Amino acid sequence: MNKTDLIDAMAEHAGITKAAAKKALECALTEIEGALKKGDRVSLVGFGSWSVSQRAAREGRNPQTGDTIQIKAKNVVKFKAGADLSNAVN
Template identity: 40%
Template sequence: MNKSQLVEAIALDANITRVEARKAIDALIRTTVQTLREGDRLSLTGLGTFCVQLKAERVGRNPRTGAAVKIPSRKVIKFRPTAEIE
């Protein structure tokens, strides 16, 4: 399912227009990104939890040459689904 299909499904389920559904989804995405940028976690009951995790620096290999390459540390978004989806 892509974003436009999600908008359509929410509009039908909530009995609202597609424009209203798109605004709601856009607001959800903006709020989620803002929350994660601030370092907080976002828990959605029945779906799961989003959080930011720091991936440590590591050494990788260039697939062409086999030479060692240093991969810097970085922040990644981690999602842990709810144990039981209804």
């Protein structure tokens, strides 16, 4: 399922227009992104939660040459599925 498929499904399920579903989805994603940028955790009970953690700098290897390279530290988004979602897919 891609974004367009999700918008179509949301519109049909909620009985709203595709434009309204698209706006709702984009607003939700923007708010989740904004919260994560601030370092907050986003939790949807039963579905799951997103959080930001820092990946430390480390040494790696260039697979083509075998040379050692330095990989910079960066923030990464983590998602942990909630119990309801885990049960639904198992």
